[in-house]
Amino acid sequence: MLTLGRASLVLALAVAVVGIVSSLYGARAGRAEWVAVGRRSMYALFGVLTVTMVVLEAAFLRSDFSFRLVASHSSTTTPTFYKLTALWSSQEGSLLLWVWLLSGWASLALAATRKQLREIAPYATAVLLGLGGFFVSLTLVLAHPIQLLDPAPVEGNGLTPLLRHPSMMIHPPMLYSGYTLATIPFAFALGALITRRLDAAWLRSIRRFALLGWLCLGAGILLGARWSWSELGWGGYWAWDPVENASLLPWLTGTAFLHSLMIQEKRGMLRVWNISLVLATGILAIMGTFLVRSGILESIHAFGASTLGIPFLALLGVLMVSSAALVLIRRDELRSEHRLDSLFSREAAFLFNNLALVGLCFVIMWGTFFPLISEIATGTKASVGPPWFDRYTVPLAIALVFLSGIGPAIAWRRATPRNLRRAFLFPLAAAGGAFLVGWAVAGEPKVTTLAMFSAAAFAVAAVGQEFWRGARARHASTGASLPIALATLVSRNRRRYGGYVVHVGIALLFLGVAASSALQDVRDVRLRPGQSVHVKNYEIRYVRATGKLDHEKLSLGALLRVSKDGHHVATLAPSRGYYPSPDARQFGPIGRYFEGEATSEVGLKTGVERDIWTSVEPNIDSFAPMVDGIDRRFPLADAGAQGLLLNVIAERYRLDPPPAGFRMIVSPLVTWIWLGGLVAIAGALIALWPRPERARAWVLAVSKPRLGRAVGRA
């Protein structure tokens, strides 16, 4: 199947080139059939790349180690689920996944808009196929996913242990879907600029794809954070790592766009701003991909140094220069139809929200690229850490959460003092209440923590009030019961109320972030069995050591008993898994288990009020003489003998463990981060869900007579 996979990749490049040429010729010559050829080239690109994906996945499933990629990222003992997802744990496979997703989402977008945007679509098709062709070229020239390994090894290297977590396997496709979906509005924006079709029609057509991209990117970021919290041994969910930051940047500009888009639709304002946000989001999505692949910045998520940096930089340069040039050339046609009527209006709230989001984006970008900037300026690479990021991002995030309450409640155009009183009295009271409760519960927390509690309460109360008033108005006009009125209100105004639900989710998420980062208690201790430590109000006792061998790793750990006021709360079993290095000759048949990769299994008790998080670092140095002795005595131990010997070590650790290092964290409201994320995802799905055809027909039927009257009046 090697030939089929390789031929499909070459064909993919040919298809992309044919599509670009056809689209541009069709657009310039006004030949609709050639435009259709271009569009269908995208469908074909998706088809041939699917063939390549299937060839590779089949090779992973049957552990065909004649494929270099399979041999280096899988083994016969890798569980089937991880075999299926091991493809994108490599540079080559993840590039293929990227372009495959791009072709799939782009096919969907081009099919959905094939009867609209006739002038814009061919240029958008050419841009999307250009991006597809670029990524296919990279796989063909610099990171070919299908390479022959001859002779094929009997066993593969296996999947990196850190990636053996369900959310880490779903995280890349979600993130890449977000990135690739961000390029769709980008391509249509370029098409709109080229063809001067700069009204709101193209925005309406691609809005769903922008929202879907935002949703996928957000879900991908959340999955990554969840993986970090529950799988990595450092005890956090966000480390301001360059690759994490890079994924946040297009999400922030995408969020800004989804808000300012409404101002353009409603008022014909902010056209330059909107199109710049769309273009920036697309470029930042490519930049995020570049950061993971180039190894230009150090990150645990990056693939390490590679030769992909220069082509990516060239692509980014072309995209930035052409985007900026087009916006400049078309600036007269992008002039706003209206001006801001009042600072006390929804338009102004959205504008401030956009400034906060873009401000956050700028701060994070500066901090992320600071090592490069400092190296260029001073010759010395310096980096900024979490305290630097927190200093600037926390105030902006507080402002953003407050604005997420102001936006839904304030009126369009201008709000009168009466409107303002009516809209904000209850949310302000809720914010004040949250401030006092936070003060009472948390002792003497930082002002920023209390401000975030207040902002979250303000936003939730403002949105709750909107739901209540909307349902009551519907109840009054239709006579339906309040729950039915609420359900129909949401179902008939999905975009609006779905957006409000997202605001609630984001407020809850930030509440969790503020509480968990400011009020958590972290202890690093060294304990012997029987000893205990107090973390916040919990007593955590090291009951006994654990040790076991499974088919892939040796696990050494601890059994911990958590209690509060004498009552049992949880039993936790953190451990450290030691995976063998493939090089038995250098390290010895047993020693290789302590020289390969090691991962932490976190002992975690989650709860609505707090999470109790523990990890252990067994002291394996004391076993070194014993391991050396075994290796000297049994240098040729086969797998069966290795199992027996490792069981001896595990038993010895259980019976006579040396003191072990522990990290113990009691962190309040962490679960609210995941709950808030889920609420936000649910809100985005509500906003995305298409209106049923029957409902649409009903709306049209109801509206027609009224419009008819209007026609009569006109």
Next chain:
Amino acid sequence: MELVLVLLVLAASAAVISSPLWHRTVSKDAEVGEVAALEAAKAAKLNEIRDTELDFRIGKLSEDDYQALDRQLRAEAVDLLHQLDAARADGGGGSR
């Protein structure tokens, strides 16, 4: 066997890509396209009218602002209806 599969993928791709050159459905698509774009704009405008009405009913717009905005939106909707009638009479001609 593998060569046959390669040829099949090649033939299928060529068929998918080149079919608009052999069939005459494209021009019809283009005709429908103009009407579809106007229909989408009309649906969006109707949603906007309903949205504004909801804002008024829950007290987010004053009576004066609502009347002005509603009048403007309805005029725009009427304009779209006229364009739609013209496009249908044209058989979808015109550009967008």
